[in-house]
Amino acid sequence: MATDKLICDFSTPHCLDWYSVDDAVMGGESGSRFYRNPDSTGTFEGFLSTENSGGFASVRTFLPDRNYSDYAGIRLRVRGDGKRYSFRIRNDDRFDGIVYKNDFDTISGEWMEVSLPFSEFKAAFRGRTVEGTHPIDASNIVQIGILVSKKQVGSFTLTVDWIKAYTSGQ
Template sequence: MTSKIIFDFNKDSNIKEWRIVNDGVMGGLSVGSFSLSPNGHGLFEGEISLENNGGFSSVRYRFDKLQVTKDSYIIILLKGDGKDYQFRVKDNSSNYYSYITTFPTTGEWEEIKISLKDMYPSFRGRKLDQPNFSKDYIEEIVFLIGNKRTENFKLLIDRIDLN
């Protein structure tokens, strides 16, 4: 299977389809934003607050369905801040649950490789009693931070590929 670009950021990228979803949907006070950095990278940054049962910020990107196989994986070129982030996918953006995995960041540019079949179904932080990802398509990806602590965060994203 040939590699497909899900998103390749540059200074001219149109990021209006990237949407922030913070814990304010549950009354929380966390703040997240998504913008283009001066170098043309996707910049997801903000501050996590545990007030009012909050504690997460996320950025979501929906796209036309991309076909995947049981061996498909996602490669993300990014630079984090040493904190853990979740990467989530949905095969159907109207599903209430996502398939998720958590990855650490080092503070340096790095390539993160995520096998879709290793991603497990979760809803509101709880693992569901269902099989890991085994669908034929994905149409939404999400980056989320929610480490159960008050913290600032900054994640630079250069490119996201489906292999």
């Protein structure tokens, strides 16, 4: 039986190349960044604005190891700001297209572990749920990311200690 598989802990170079994709791509005014902290955590922070039809900020990275078919889902250890975030998975290397998302709430200032079963990820395209698509392909997870949206205007900060794939029964 497989054990947890570390995806990112921000202490090794393979998971440090995150880039922002914010609503500025469509004229919005939100902005975000992702950076590594001295304690080997990562922080996603920025400002969310709904001006000029905006309303989302996100970061993503490409994974060197893409087969997670022996796992049941993703687990993150995060310290949030009380806002709702969305963990995103892409089965391709495209900039746009179908993404699989699973939302989670945070408690301001508290570390917490969030478990996101692959079976509960929903297909979406540009913020809208897409019905009738095939389920997430855990054997080919190309990109992962984090997004904040839903008119949660203002500053946001989410610190991530690690991201792992977990096995069933955990």
